Amino acid sequence: MITLKMQHLNKILLPVIMMGSILGCDSASRKQLDQEAINKEMEQREIKRILPAEIVEGAYKQGNDIAVQAQELAVKLYQSEAGASEGLDSFVNERTLVTIDSLAKAHNAEIHWVPADAEQLQLSEMEQQLWEAYWYNVENDLPVNDNVQKINEEAYLYTKPMMLNPGLRKKLPGSEDTLRNTDFMGMWSIQLSKKEIIQAM
Known part of the structure; x- marks a missing residue:
């Protein structure tokens, strides 16, 4: 009975865990892209030393x-x-x-x-x-x-x-x-x- 419940629980939790991992990766990618965009913007706004x-x-x-x-x-x-x-x-x-x-x-x-x-x-x-x-x-x-x-x-x-x-x-x-x-x-x-x-x- 416990084994059956655990198997049933695994069927429910496994997709949730996988989805969380995918979302986590997606979020990390977004953060990386956002950081790259910020760095690029900062470079463009950086004050150039012009004589x-x-x-x-x-x-x-x-x-x-x-x-x-x-x-x-x-x-x-x-x-x-x-x-x-x-x-x-x-x-x-x-x-x-x-x-x-x-x-x-x-x-x-x-x-x-x-x-x-x-x-x-x-x-x-x-x-x-x-x-x-x-x-x-x-x-x-x-x-x-x-x-x-x-x-x-x-x-x-x-x-x-x-x-x-x-x-x-x-x-x-x-x-x-x-x-x-x-x-x-x-x-x-x-x-x-x-x-x-x-x-x-």
């Missing part, structure tokens, strides 16, 4: 990428009949700025076009200094290159001068016959977030 020079280098790269895209958009819009009919003085017009605004939002940046005749524009002190420096170099036949300046702990200013070189003239209808006192057309002024620069590195 100031590396941030500046990253600002040059990101700023140049944005400036090239902005210029390509401006050229494309100018190549339309409306753009070409307005002439080079309005190379970057209101319509162009609206299109470039979408580019700025995509990069969490601020993009400004500062034309060569920017005396009437309200520029920041840093933009004004850089604009004047570009003009000085142009008037004295010195090289004009892109530039990065630190604005504060959270932002950098990237500027890129735009010159009406032979390659650009070919892309701009009517510019071949346009006489200008200088090939300096203006500069792209792009304010970059330090956080965005680091994330892109």
Whole structure:
């Protein structure tokens, strides 16, 4: 009688024990996966030690990428009949700025076009200094290159001068016959977030 009861009890307990073992293994696997996910998340959030020079280098790269895209958009819009009919003085017009605004939002940046005749524009002190420096170099036949300046702990200013070189003239209808006192057309002024620069590195 006891033997029969024990056999009956074994039939009941054995599946329960096996199920417990399976659940226990499943739980252990879940814990391992959860721990792996936590470790991965911690690695991604780990603060990287980045030198100031590396941030500046990253600002040059990101700023140049944005400036090239902005210029390509401006050229494309100018190549339309409306753009070409307005002439080079309005190379970057209101319509162009609206299109470039979408580019700025995509990069969490601020993009400004500062034309060569920017005396009437309200520029920041840093933009004004850089604009004047570009003009000085142009008037004295010195090289004009892109530039990065630190604005504060959270932002950098990237500027890129735009010159009406032979390659650009070919892309701009009517510019071949346009006489200008200088090939300096203006500069792209792009304010970059330090956080965005680091994330892109």
